[in-house]
Amino acid sequence: MTWPPHITVAAIVHRNGKFLMVEEKVNGETVLNQPAGHVEPGETIIDALLRETMEETGWEVSPVCISGIYYYQAATTTYHRLTFVADPVRQVTTELDTDIIACHWLSLEELDNWQLRSPVVMTCINDYLIGQQAPLSILTHM
Secondary structure: OEEEEEEEEEEEEEEOOEEEEEEEEEOOEEEEEOOEEEOOOOOOHHHHHHHHHHHHHOEEEEEEEEEEEEEEEOOOEEEEEEEEEEEEEEEOOOOOOOOEEEEEEEOHHHHOOOOEOOHHHHHHHHHHHOOOOEEHHHOOOO
């Protein structure tokens, strides 16, 4: 197990019944994930969310609330994931990170046709759908 844990952020971006999702290659497999990634040194959580979403999807988003904080133990790595609900603002570019195959707007039904990166992906969507949320004001940056 890798320690310290990996601190990651993810965005639930929902529009017209569809979720903004990222198609990526992980360990040789094509999988689907929310726009997500690691918080970099010196970066705020919100800055990481905005950067990762832009790098992976080309979309500028506006965070609305926190939908959950998740612990996930992969084979050798521990992840602590802060997931946010964000509104889509505008698509800025179509040039994506090199490890991203494409981004897609997908309905719940369409998600069934994909292999997800981890069980956390659907857990986050389900928590969003039941209205689980906390205000952004619970984040304090000093």
